[in-house]
Amino acid sequence: MLLEKIKTPGLSHLSYLVGSGGQAAVIDPRRDCAIYVEKARAAGLEITHIFETHRNEDLVSGAPMLAAMTGATVLHGPNPEQPVVYAETVRNGDCFSIGQLEIRVLETPGHTDDHIAYALFDTAYPDRAVGVFTGDALFVGDVGRTDFYPERRREVAGLLYDSLQDILALGDQAIIYPAHGAGSVCGSGMAEREFSTVGHERINNPRLQITDRETFIDLKTSENHYQPPYFRLMEHLNMEGGEAPPVVMRPRNLSLKQLNDCDADHLIDIREPMAYASGHLPGSMSLPVNMLPAFAGWFIEEGQSLALVASNEEQLATAMEHLVRIAFDNVIGGYVGVVPAAAKGEKMQQTPMIDTTEVESRLNNAQNWTLLDVRDIDERNTNAIEGSQHIYVGHLNERWRELNPSRHYTLMCASGARATIAAGWLASRGFDHIDIYLGSMGAWQAMLE
Amino acid sequence: MLLEKIKTPGLSHLSYLVGSGGQAAVIDPRRDCAIYVEKARAAGLEITHIFETHRNEDLVSGAPMLAAMTGATVLHGPNPEQPVVYAETVRNGDCFSIGQLEIRVLETPGHTDDHIAYALFDTAYPDRAVGVFTGDALFVGDVGRTDFYPERRREVAGLLYDSLQDILALGDQAIIYPAHGAGSVCGSGMAEREFSTVGHERINNPRLQITDRETFIDLKTSENHYQPPYFRLMEHLNMEGGEAPPVVMRPRNLSLKQLNDCDADHLIDIREPMAYASGHLPGSMSLPVNMLPAFAGWFIEEGQSLALVASNEEQLATAMEHLVRIAFDNVIGGYVGVVPAAAKGEKMQQTPMIDTTEVESRLNNAQNWTLLDVRDIDERNTNAIEGSQHIYVGHLNERWRELNPSRHYTLMCASGARATIAAGWLASRGFDHIDIYLGSMGAWQAMLE
Numbered sequence: 001m002l003l004e005k006i007k008t009p010g011l012s013h014l015s016y017l018v019g020s021g022g023q024a025a026v027i028d029p030r031r032d033c034a035i036y037v038e039k040a041r042a043a044g045l046e047i048t049h050i051f052e053t054h055r056n057e058d059l060v061s062g063a064p065m066l067a068a069m070t071g072a073t074v075l076h077g078p079n080p081e082q083p084v085v086y087a088e089t090v091r092n093g094d095c096f097s098i099g100q101l102e103i104r105v106l107e108t109p110g111h112t113d114d115h116i117a118y119a120l121f122d123t124a125y126p127d128r129a130v131g132v133f134t135g136d137a138l139f140v141g142d143v144g145r146t147d148f149y150p151e152r153r154r155e156v157a158g159l160l161y162d163s164l165q166d167i168l169a170l171g172d173q174a175i176i177y178p179a180h181g182a183g184s185v186c187g188s189g190m191a192e193r194e195f196s197t198v199g200h201e202r203i204n205n206p207r208l209q210i211t212d213r214e215t216f217i218d219l220k221t222s223e224n225h226y227q228p229p230y231f232r233l234m235e236h237l238n239m240e241g242g243e244a245p246p247v248v249m250r251p252r253n254l255s256l257k258q259l260n261d262c263d264a265d266h267l268i269d270i271r272e273p274m275a276y277a278s279g280h281l282p283g284s285m286s287l288p289v290n291m292l293p294a295f296a297g298w299f300i301e302e303g304q305s306l307a308l309v310a311s312n313e314e315q316l317a318t319a320m321e322h323l324v325r326i327a328f329d330n331v332i333g334g335y336v337g338v339v340p341a342a343a344k345g346e347k348m349q350q351t352p353m354i355d356t357t358e359v360e361s362r363l364n365n366a367q368n369w370t371l372l373d374v375r376d377i378d379e380r381n382t383n384a385i386e387g388s389q390h391i392y393v394g395h396l397n398e399r400w401r402e403l404n405p406s407r408h409y410t411l412m413c414a415s416g417a418r419a420t421i422a423a424g425w426l427a428s429r430g431f432d433h434i435d436i437y438l439g440s441m442g443a444w445q446a447m448l449e
Numbered sequence: 450m451l452l453e454k455i456k457t458p459g460l461s462h463l464s465y466l467v468g469s470g471g472q473a474a475v476i477d478p479r480r481d482c483a484i485y486v487e488k489a490r491a492a493g494l495e496i497t498h499i500f501e502t503h504r505n506e507d508l509v510s511g512a513p514m515l516a517a518m519t520g521a522t523v524l525h526g527p528n529p530e531q532p533v534v535y536a537e538t539v540r541n542g543d544c545f546s547i548g549q550l551e552i553r554v555l556e557t558p559g560h561t562d563d564h565i566a567y568a569l570f571d572t573a574y575p576d577r578a579v580g581v582f583t584g585d586a587l588f589v590g591d592v593g594r595t596d597f598y599p600e601r602r603r604e605v606a607g608l609l610y611d612s613l614q615d616i617l618a619l620g621d622q623a624i625i626y627p628a629h630g631a632g633s634v635c636g637s638g639m640a641e642r643e644f645s646t647v648g649h650e651r652i653n654n655p656r657l658q659i660t661d662r663e664t665f666i667d668l669k670t671s672e673n674h675y676q677p678p679y680f681r682l683m684e685h686l687n688m689e690g691g692e693a694p695p696v697v698m699r700p701r702n703l704s705l706k707q708l709n710d711c712d713a714d715h716l717i718d719i720r721e722p723m724a725y726a727s728g729h730l731p732g733s734m735s736l737p738v739n740m741l742p743a744f745a746g747w748f749i750e751e752g753q754s755l756a757l758v759a760s761n762e763e764q765l766a767t768a769m770e771h772l773v774r775i776a777f778d779n780v781i782g783g784y785v786g787v788v789p790a791a792a793k794g795e796k797m798q799q800t801p802m803i804d805t806t807e808v809e810s811r812l813n814n815a816q817n818w819t820l821l822d823v824r825d826i827d828e829r830n831t832n833a834i835e836g837s838q839h840i841y842v843g844h845l846n847e848r849w850r851e852l853n854p855s856r857h858y859t860l861m862c863a864s865g866a867r868a869t870i871a872a873g874w875l876a877s878r879g880f881d882h883i884d885i886y887l888g889s890m891g892a893w894q895a896m897l898e
Contacts, residue, residue, distance in 0.1 A: 001641040020641070100641070122642050125590060125653035130645060141574060172621035173648025192450040192469070192549070193571050196579060197646055199622025204574035 001101070001122075002043050003131070005177070005194075006035060010293035010322050011059050012183035014194070016133060018120070019045035021099025026066060027051045027118065027133045028179050031325050032245045033062035037069055049096055050074045051103065052087065053135025054115040055238045057148065057231040058185055060327050063087065064241035077107060077116035086241040090116060100124050108167065110160025111136040111144030117163075119170055120177075131175040132198065137163050139178045141191030143207040147225040157220035161213050168208070172199025185228070185294055188378070224377045228394055230297030230326055237327055245324045250317045251308060252333035256346065259335040264307035266300060267428070270319045271311045271338070273420035277436055279338065279348035281309060286424030288417065289315050292322040295421055298394035300328055308334035351423050353438040354410060356447045362410065363387050369408040374422040375441065379414060385444055393418045400429050408433035412440040450548070451492050452580070454626070454643075455484060459742030459771050460508050461633035463643070465582060465626055467569070468494035470548025475515060476500045476567065476582045477628050480774050481694045482511035486518055498545055499523045500552065501536065502584025503564040504687045506597065506680040507634055509776050512536065513690035526556060526565035535690040539565060549573050557616065559609025560585040560593030566612075568619055569626075580624040581647065586612050588627045590640030592656040596674045606669035610662050617657070621648025634677070634743055637827070673826045677843055679746030679775055686776055694773045699766045700757060701782035705795065708784040713756035715749060716877070719768045720760045720787070722869035726885055728787065728797035730758060735873030737866065738764050741771040744870055747843035749777055757783035800872050802887040803859060805896045811859065812836050818857040823871040824890065828863060834893055842867045849878050857882035861889040 002019040008030050016027040017036050024045035026036045040047050047070045050063045054077065063074045064086035075096070076087035094105040102121040109115050117138075120131040136144040143164060146157040175197050182190040189206065202208055210216045254262065259281075269280050270289040280286070287296055289310070300306065306328065310316045316334035323331060342348050362369055363385070373380060374393035384390070391399050393413065403409065409426065411419035416438045423434045437443070451468040457479050465476040466485050473494035475485045489496050496519045499512045503526065512523045513535035524545070525536035543554040551570040558564050566587075569580040585593040592613060595606040624646050631639040638655065651657055659665045703711065708730075718729050719738040729735070736745055738759070749755065755777065759765045765783035772780060791797050811818055812834070822829060823842035833839070840848050842862065852858065858875065860868035865887045872883045886892070 001643070003642075003644055122640070122653075125640060125642070125649070127652045128649065130642070130649045171648060173646045173652065175624060175644060175646060191571070191574060193452075193574070193579070194450070195452055195624060197622045197624060197648075199620060199646075199648060200574070200577065200579045203576045203622065204571075 001099070002045065004039060006030075006039070007181070008059070008325065010290060011325060012181045013059055014177070014179055014181055016177055018098060018101060019043060020101045022046065023048050023098050025049040025051060025096070025098045025103060026072075027177070028053055028056070028135070029062035029066045031060040031062045031065065031242060032249065032321065033066040033069070036066060046070070047072045049098065049103070051116075051118050051133070052076045052084075053117065053133060053137075053179055054112045055080050055084065055235060057227075057234050059325050060234060060242040061238045065244045068244070077114040079109070080114040080239060081235075082239045084114075084239050104129075106132070106166055108135070108137045108163035110146055110156055110163045112148060113156075115144075115163070117167055119174070129170045129174040131177055132167060132170055133177045133179075134167060135179045136186055138167055138176060138201060138205075139180060139187050139190045140176065140193055140196040140201065141205055142187045142189035143205070145186060145223070145225050146220045147223070147227070153221045154217050157217040158213060160220065161216045164208065168198060168202055170198055172197060172202060174198040176201060185226070226376065226392065226394055228297040229301070229397070233302050233327055242327060246329060249320050249324065250313070251320050251331045253313070254307065254333035254335045256335060256337070256341050256344075258333065259307055259309070262307050262332045264332050265304035266306050267309065268306055269309040269424065270315055271309065273417050273436075274353070275311065275338070276420055276424060277351045277353045279342060279350055280424070281338070281341070282347060282349045283428055284309055284424070285428040286420050288420070289319045289322070291417065291421065292319055293326065295394065295418075296323065296328060297326055298397045299425060302327070303330060304328075305330045305332050307332045309338065310334050310336050312336055349427065351420070351427060352435040353416065354435050355438060356443050359410065359412075359437050359444075366408070369410070371410050371412060371437070372422070373412050374418055375413050379441075383441065383445070385412070385441070388412065393422045396422055396425055400426055403431070405431050406433075410435050410437050412437040414441050416440045450550070451494065453488060455479075455488070456630070457508070457774065459739060460774060461630045462508055463626070463628055463630055467547060467550060468492060469550045471495065472497050472547050474498040474500060474545070474547045474552060475521075476626070477502055477505070477584070478511035478515045480509040480511045480514065480691060481698065481770065482515040482518070485515060495519070496521045498547065498552070500565075500567050500582070501525045501533075502566065502582060502586075502628055503561040504529050504533065504684060506676075506683050508774050509683060509691040510687045514693045517693070526563040528558070529563040529688060530684075531688045533563075533688050553578075555581070555615055557584070557586045557612035559595055559605055559612045561597060562605075564593075564612070566616055568623070578619045578623040580626055581616060581619055582626045582628075583616060584628045585635055587616055587625060587650060587654075588629060588636050588639045589625065589642055589645040589650065590654055591636045591638035592654070594635060594672070594674050595669045596672070596676070602670045603666050606666040607662060609669065610665045613657065617647060617651055619647055621646060621651060623647040625650060634675070675825065675841065675843055677746040678750070678846070682751050682776055691776060695778060698769050698773065699762070700769050700780045702762070703756065703782035703784045705784060705786070705790050705793075707782065708756055708758070711756050711781045713781050714753035716756050716758065718758040718873065719764055720758065722866050722885075723802065724760065724787070725869055725873060726800045726802045728791060728799055729873070730787070730790070731796060731798045732877055733758055733873070734877040735869050737869070738768045738771070740866065740870065741768055742775065744843065744867075745772065745777060746775055747846045748874060751776070752779060753777075754779045754781050756781045758787060759783050759785050761785055798876065800869070800876060801884040802865065803884050804887060805892045808834075808859065808861075808886050808893075815857070818859070820859050820861060820886070821871070822861050823867055824862050828890070832890065832894070834861070834890070837861065842871045845871055845874055849875055852880070854878075854880050855882075859884050859886050861886040863890050865889045
């Protein structure tokens with residue numbers, strides 16, 4: 001018997017391979033899904049069922065591709081916004097045997113209308129569920145977002161409350177297997193810990209301490225969540241069924257000349273923020289490789305062509321994985337070698353990093369200068385530097401137009417990482433007077449203490 | 450935060466790496482312990498604590514080696530038979546911080562006097578344990594053996610009963626992390642499933658359904674368990690502290706001449722049973738590579754020299770891992786190439802495999818012939834072929850002397866695998882008239898149905 005978590009870094013997406021008696025099921029596969037078949041066959045198992053907990057917003061579902069590879073049946077909950085063309089519909093109480101394991105459907109709407117949890121039973125030890133795949137309904141330390149139906153906000157928050165009661169009714173003994181861990185855009189309150197049970201959540205999850213339905217609804221509807229534009233593309237693909245990922249998951253290597261000639265819609269520097277600040281190719285924006293899953297979808301539109309600049313070939317391969325998982329397949333290629341390019345006399349642009357002393361000085365004296373805070377609204381509401389302005393980093397995708405290219409901007413966030421993305425975006429839009437507050441709010445707080 | 454199970458196949462030994470905030474702990478490390486350091490450092494963690502649940506009988510503890518590699522402190526329960534020279538003693542209620550995790554000591558004697566369980570808390574979600582490392586006290590579907598103190602059998606079974614109540618008192622929500630899974634010599638009733646909780650065990654584990662202490666003691670003291678002789682060596686090493694494993698975990702490759710000249714105490718054929726039956730080097734015994742952990746310790750004594758015969762080099766490497774984990778380090782080398790040796794005219798010995806029809810015929814007619822059943826006593830008591838005799842495969846290490854080398858023996862077990870080990874052992878002791886019932890009790894039952 002096998003139950004293995006397959007974690008997708010960046011997206012903090014958790015999928016599961018569960019098998020017994022020669023048979024296996026996958027819960028919420030990602031797009032590059034050969035990994036499930038390889039792991040299953042290495043354990044002598046064939047994948048027969050693919051369970052989706054809901055129509056994902058943040059990544060391309062691998063269910064249709066995995067079904068094509070294996071002949072497995074895809075199961076999906078009722079009431080999606082459009083038919084999920086590659087899946088059969090399951091209903092409350094439906095049961096599926098995977099060897100001696102049994103998977104039982106629990107309709108748990110709220111996060112989405114079609115949301116399903118799957119309770120896991122071992123028929124050899126059949127009394128109560130041993131686990132439950134909770135999708136985006138229940139996480140370790142948090143519960144699902146309920147902001148996807150703006151006109152039905154209170155209704156769907158109430159539905160989630162009811163669904164959580166159904167999950168709790170499985171009993172304290174059930175291990176929970178959620179679809180996301182900390183770092184996901186699908187929740188900001190998740191625990192760092194990725195293992196828990198219904199019982200441990202019942203007594204420790206802050207959201208489950210609220211026993212009044214209306215209070216829960218009030219709280220959920222007061223939450224702030226962001227929806228990057230690429231969510232719409234994911235929703236569409238995950239009803240129609242996305243395409244198989246590229247067979248080769250490494251971008252073509254580009255020479256500097258090829259890079260300069262390729263005319264990509266976006267030139268994306270995926271090196272670490274401090275490398276970008278020290279020198280980057282003119283016109284390039286900054287999306288550090290590990291931040292691609294959370295931020296690429298704010299700035300890149302469907303079908304746009306991308307050229308990458310990286311520190312090494314492994315970064316390029318990792319970037320391609322991240323991009324393909326959110327359907328940004330149009331990667332023309334990647335270039336490695338910024339320092340060698342500089343050594344050949346190629347012009348480099350810099351984005352200075354400044355420290356707290358300099359920020360303080362400018363706050364007191366500077367003219368034609370703005371300290372622009374790009375953290376999210378919850379962070380901003382917790383504390384803010386007096387005199388700074390606020391635009392969320394993702395919202396700069398459109399709101400950069402509100403800014404004045406002849407003005408001097410210092411970008412800040414919590415540490416300097418998101419500020420570099422913001423600075424790079426503005427630089428790629430033609431802003432010349434840009435710098436980054438290294439350390440940002442963290443350094444500011446340390447100065448105050 | 451990290452919690453990873455490191456499984457040792459063959460021994461079905463489960464150890465755990467748990468970390469948070471730059472710090473990590475290992476629970477019950479195995480002897481080849483670099484894996485824990487590599488996994489910890491890959492996650493940005495340094496191992497500071499090594500927790501032993503008890504003095505293991507079935508494998509060499511890696512605690513002293515891992516402590517030497519990392520500087521970590523080894524913690525062990527009170528009341529071992531001799532001082533555990535490499536460990537500090539912990540007591541009920543002692544607490545250790547690993548980043549934001551807390552590990553709390555629970556004295557749980559019964560399996561051994563020094564047995565400890567370790568409850569795991571997340572200080573960010575502090576209400577009740579999120580998990581418990583149960584060692585050999587509580588498994589998925591079974592509880593620990595209590596046969597290690599023959600003169601105190603009822604007392605220690607009672608101690609285990611009390612210890613299990615203390616584990617149950619942690620609450621249904623706690624995930625259990627036992628030291629063994631199905632296939633281990635430390636329990637025969639374990640579930641195939643390796644994930645469970647205190648709650649799921651409380652309502653499903655057959656042993657935990659017994660709520661009367663005396664009934665539990667009666668049941669535990671009526672169980673049959675085997676103690677291979679190498680257990681004594683492990684017990685000794687795990688108090689004194691074993692040596693580091695060899696740096697290179699592949700045996701030296703031997704030519705046929707080197708193999709013939711090496712004068713090893715045991716020539717061990719680690720190929721699969723049916724390959725051994727078809728032809729093996731004279732004098733070799735059969736211990737298929739995946740059966741080494743369970744059966745080598747019956748036939749090999751401390752310090753004896755071993756030469757291996759394998760199908761390929763990977764088998765040799767796997768065999769060395771298995772052997773080193775139970776302190777059989779004196780591996781002279783390994784030979785690959787039985788078929789090429791035969792092609793050079795090297796003499797091969799065969800051990801015929803016979804079928805049910807032949808066994809039936811012999812049961813009716815054969816003279817000077819014995820059907821020898823080598824299954825364990827519980828299997829034998831469940832069903833047996835009339836006219837067969839019984840000696841447990843492991844007990845042939847001594848009891849082969851009771852047999853008559855001029856008599857014809859057919860070996861049987863449940864399938865034919867252990868029968869091949871028994872046949873090979875007798876062949877290596879000079880028995881000439883040996884064959885194997887292929888399919889054994891399984892085939893016999895299929896014939897009856």
